[in-house]
Amino acid sequence: MLNIFCNSLGLLRHFRFLSKMSSPLYSSSVPLLDDTKELCKLTKQGLISRVLQLQDHIESSSGSKSHQASMKRKVAPARPFSFAKCGKRRVALKFAYLGCDYDGFACQTTTEKTIEHHVLEALKRTRLIPENENCFYSKAGRTDKGVSALEQVISLNIRSNLINVGSSYGESNSDSAAKDNIDRQIVQENGGHLTDTNIALKDFIEPMQTDTDEETSEFNKELKHVFVDRIPLPDWSEIDENCPIEGEISYLNILNRNTPSDIMFYAWAPVPKDFTARFHCSYRQYKYFFPKCQLDLELMREAASLLVGKNNYQNFCKIDRTRQQMFERSIWEVNIEEVQKNSENDSLTKCCFTVKAEGFLYHQVRYMMSVLFSVGLKQEAPHVVSDLLNLDVIPEKPQYMMASELPLILHETGFPNVKWIHDEDVLVFLLKSGRKMWTDNFTKQSLTETIIEKLTSISNVTSSKDLALEQSGVFSLTHSKGAYVPIKSRQTRKNVAANVSKKNRKRSRSQSKD
The missing domain is CATH 3.30.70.580 (Pseudouridine synthase I, catalytic domain, N-terminal subdomain)
Incomplete structure (x- = not known):
């Protein structure tokens, strides 16, 4: 009798818990007894009936929960997208x-x-x-x-x-x-x-x-x-x-x-069905931004003017010896200008090199900028451009480094017959996004300028020779460290390959002796 009583009390408490957690599962046909005193009044047969009744409800409530969970998990498979329609x-x-x-x-x-x-x-x-x-x-x-x-x-x-x-x-x-x-x-x-x-x-x-x-x-x-x-x-x-x-x-x-x-x-x-962006582009225009520093812009303009025209630009590009290449290109326009003058510090004036042509060779713009920087630094004379374009004077490309890639931008592409469509909402969205990027970069620039101003105020940098340290930024990839070697006096790719081959032969002979 005691065991039946305890089982009834435990089942009753469990049933009350289920009723609170899920009220729709509770049935009014099963009255709840409030306390232990009510259970004490029941006979043995009454307690047995009560236990069986509570067990049936607990099992039915568990089955309903599992059924609802299984129904929730069933998701119709996504219909495949048909491009044919x-x-x-x-x-x-x-x-x-x-x-x-x-x-x-x-x-x-x-x-x-x-x-x-x-x-x-x-x-x-x-x-x-x-x-x-x-x-x-x-x-x-x-x-x-x-x-x-x-x-x-x-x-x-x-x-x-x-x-x-x-x-x-x-x-x-x-x-x-x-x-x-x-x-x-x-x-x-x-x-x-x-x-x-x-x-x-x-x-x-x-x-x-x-x-x-x-x-x-x-x-x-x-x-x-x-x-x-x-x-x-x-x-x-x-x-x-x-x-x-x-x-x-x-x-x-x-x-x-x-x-x-x-x-x-x-x-x-x-666009028409036979239009291709690659072959129907009438021209490409690149811009390369750089600080003025100690560069002589007039000498750079004189050298840049020699690049205009139809020429063989073999000495102004990366050469792939594994396949045949054609190095003739026509450069239509070049220009070097000051786009943002800095009245307080002329060396921080922002300058821009612009070049326009139908097409360019491997790294052609960056190699041209490297040579122009050498001219602006008065390490080369402007006529070095003519020498590099004349294969009788310099038949093989000398070994010199390219200018940095970060200031270079594909500024314009020519599609005169294309009627472009803009969306005002899209432009507003892009302007907001662009402003955020500009703010982030402006913050970094302002912090950098603050540090430079502080270091300048406590340093003794006064001579133009010391100020040339400013050139270690965008020009750092142009030339290797040490004494400057004129471009015409540098080793060519052919000579470098011959030296490497000679070293390899020596190495193989020494290894065979060992």
């Missing part, structure tokens, strides 16, 4: 980025820290392009590690709300085959090197290049001037006749909210 159109996207925190623009196999990787991932994640299908992607420029851009442009086929499925405005199979034939013909006739004009997304990833150029480094880029007649010109009439815009997907807003804040899409445009 979507329209598509060919567009160009214009965006800016700060490259100082990235390993360059182009995708690489060894790192995901590239601009192109973030852009493509955003396009795929937002279902604007398929995962593994050819979207006929092309880029106007390929910037190096640390280099920024103000007007980078890419072109691709992208999902649309307005273009009907299967309309002629999208990329057709015949157009794809025609482009592929052009690429194949160029590849077969010129050493078997592949083009990046019309490649599938799965073919983006290229081998890691620690020394990539501001422009595309493939062999076909070198042959663009030879085979330009085989590149079809876009038919802009189809844009004028069939170019719906109202109600289109907000490409800029979607991409800006799915990429890092230092990658900013600010314009888009409908």
